[in-house]
Amino acid sequence: MLNEATIGELKAQMRGELIQRGDAQYDEARQLYNAMIDKRPLLIARCADVADVIAAVRFGREQELLTAVRCGGHNGPGLGSCDDGLVIDLALMNGVRVDPAPRTVRAEGGCTQGAVEHAGHAFGLAVPAGIVSTTGIGGLTLAGGHGYLARRYGLTIDNLLEADVVLADGNVLTASASQNDDLFWALRGGGGNFGVVTSFLFQGHPVSTVYGGPIFWDLKDAATVMKWYREFLPKTPVELDPFLHLGVVPSAAPFPKEIWGKRNVALIACYTGPVENGEEAVRPIRQELPLPILDWMGPMPFPMLQSMFDPLFPKGLQWYWKGDFVRDLPDEAIDLHVQYASKMPSDLSLMHLYPIDGAVHEVGSSETAWNCRDATWSMVIAGIDPDPAKAESLKTWGRSYWEALHPFNLGGAYINFMMEEGEDRIRATYGGNYDRLAKIKKKYDPTNFFRVNQNIRPE
Ligand SMILES: Cc1cc2nc3c(=O)[nH]c(=O)nc-3n(C[C@H](O)[C@H](O)[C@H](O)COP(=O)(O)OP(=O)(O)OC[C@H]3O[C@@H](n4cnc5c(N)ncnc54)[C@H](O)[C@@H]3O)c2cc1C
Numbered sequence: 001m002l003n004e005a006t007i008g009e010l011k012a013q014m015r016g017e018l019i020q021r022g023d024a025q026y027d028e029a030r031q032l033y034n035a036m037i038d039k040r041p042l043l044i045a046r047c048a049d050v051a052d053v054i055a056a057v058r059f060g061r062e063q064e065l066l067t068a069v070r071c072g073g074h075n076g077p078g079l080g081s082c083d084d085g086l087v088i089d090l091a092l093m094n095g096v097r098v099d100p101a102p103r104t105v106r107a108e109g110g111c112t113q114g115a116v117e118h119a120g121h122a123f124g125l126a127v128p129a130g131i132v133s134t135t136g137i138g139g140l141t142l143a144g145g146h147g148y149l150a151r152r153y154g155l156t157i158d159n160l161l162e163a164d165v166v167l168a169d170g171n172v173l174t175a176s177a178s179q180n181d182d183l184f185w186a187l188r189g190g191g192g193n194f195g196v197v198t199s200f201l202f203q204g205h206p207v208s209t210v211y212g213g214p215i216f217w218d219l220k221d222a223a224t225v226m227k228w229y230r231e232f233l234p235k236t237p238v239e240l241d242p243f244l245h246l247g248v249v250p251s252a253a254p255f256p257k258e259i260w261g262k263r264n265v266a267l268i269a270c271y272t273g274p275v276e277n278g279e280e281a282v283r284p285i286r287q288e289l290p291l292p293i294l295d296w297m298g299p300m301p302f303p304m305l306q307s308m309f310d311p312l313f314p315k316g317l318q319w320y321w322k323g324d325f326v327r328d329l330p331d332e333a334i335d336l337h338v339q340y341a342s343k344m345p346s347d348l349s350l351m352h353l354y355p356i357d358g359a360v361h362e363v364g365s366s367e368t369a370w371n372c373r374d375a376t377w378s379m380v381i382a383g384i385d386p387d388p389a390k391a392e393s394l395k396t397w398g399r400s401y402w403e404a405l406h407p408f409n410l411g412g413a414y415i416n417f418m419m420e421e422g423e424d425r426i427r428a429t430y431g432g433n434y435d436r437l438a439k440i441k442k443k444y445d446p447t448n449f450f451r452v453n454q455n456i457r458p459e
Pocket of ligand 1: 033068069070071072073074075076078079080081090109110129130131132134135136137138139140141142143144145146147191192193195196197198313416417452453454
């Protein structure tokens with residue numbers, strides 16, 4: 001039974017902290033990145049090492065506590081925490097080791113993406129990940145992970161070589177192509193369903209100074225830019241990775257005052273070929289499209305591009321997420337995008353189309369758990385604002401935008417761009433891989449101990 005004595009026993013086993021309701025740090029420790037989600041766990045185990053994670057998993061099982069695993073705490077629906085249960089918080093486990101000869105990067109399970117980028121950059125290496133550096137590498141990787149390097153080097157999971165996992169029974173396994181390969185398959189896209197990953201080993205790539213950044217046009221040019229972009233993307237070499245943004249220019253420095261609040265369309269690109277060729281690679285964007293309202297593309301260190309949007313999105317904003325995979329972008333869909341972009345409910349709200357072609361398509365849809373390899377983009381619609389009073393308008397806009405576009409899109413979505421949307425959406429996302437995932441879940445977590453996630457039930 002959960003009482004002071006049993007809690008004391010867990011505390012005594014841990015090198016990290018065990019935080020309870022009533023402790024001075026409790027409110028800070030339970031806070032998630034998305035302030036729309038407010039969860040109140042009973043206990044937060046801030047693990048310092050693998051032994052702490054093993055102790056916490058065993059405790060959660062013995063005490064029959066709903067147990068969540070948290071890395072960066074960035075997840076849209078707040079799946080890094082739970083009400084009235086135990087949170088295994090990995091943030092203290094943030095070490096990174098780079099091995100320059102094989103170009104590998106080993107990251108502990110609680111690292112942010114920024115920590116991995118920082119360590120890799122010192123060796124001229126980068127691991128494909130997302131576009132905001134404060135995101136946890138744990139949640140990002142286990143769901144797939146796409147960003148500026150996806151067209152050239154694939155998803156984050158396509159660069160995962162090995163993972164150490166604390167299973168639901170407290171035992172530890174290493175999963176790789178040569179050890180526990182069923183688990184390794186499932187970890188690459190199956191989310192946090194299979195255990196706590198305490199260490200990831202990634203393949204890094206020689207990426208250091210890139211040519212990139214955003215170019216913005218007035219929203220009146222959005223249809224022109226989007227139609228041009230859908231033709232340009234398949235023709236452009238994979239060294240150039242441009243994603244499409246619809247949004248509002250933030251009313252803050254360093255944006256020029258004269259364009260504050262302007263609704264816009266942007267292409268935000270990263271060119272990883274020789275930096276001196278960058279200007280030529282993006283020349284069609286500059287030459288073939290209308291005059292932009294802002295052009296910030298240029299050479300910069302890769303971590304600078306990766307963290308460029310961090311200041312706009314601090315912890316504590318209200319976020320409402322909707323996503324879909326997209327294969328084609330017909331004119332009717334573009335018209336709807338422009339219509340909903342003109343009704344954005346706040347300056348921070350956005351729609352992004354991230355390319356998932358190129359190297360992502362070189363991996364078969366059943367080679368990893370990440371099924372939707374034949375999409376062209378991963379779409380996200382996000383209603384974002386600091387003011388909790390705006391929460392309903394963010395949701396209403398996000399839902400109606402998504403409902404209008406969904407008929408043009410594929411059935412599933414990137415699981416990291418979903419709120420809690422039910423089993424049908426999860427099945428649609430995994431498609432033909434779902435049954436295999438459910439069997440692997442049954443083998444490694446038969447009681448569904450790890451269920452605070454986009455859940456795959458053991459079958
Ligand atoms: C501002 C912002 C920008 C983003 N940009 C991108 C992007 O460019 N590309 C992209 O792919 N995604 C992007 N995302 C989505 C992001 O990948 C998800 O929000 C992801 O869930 C965050 O991971 P986390 O570790 O921070 O989350 P958490 O909330 O800590 O965890 C999320 C889920 O992963 C599980 N989990 C986390 N770590 C582990 C672990 N070590 N072992 C087992 N389970 C674990 C948790 O149990 C939970 O179910 C972005 C999110 C935000 C907020």
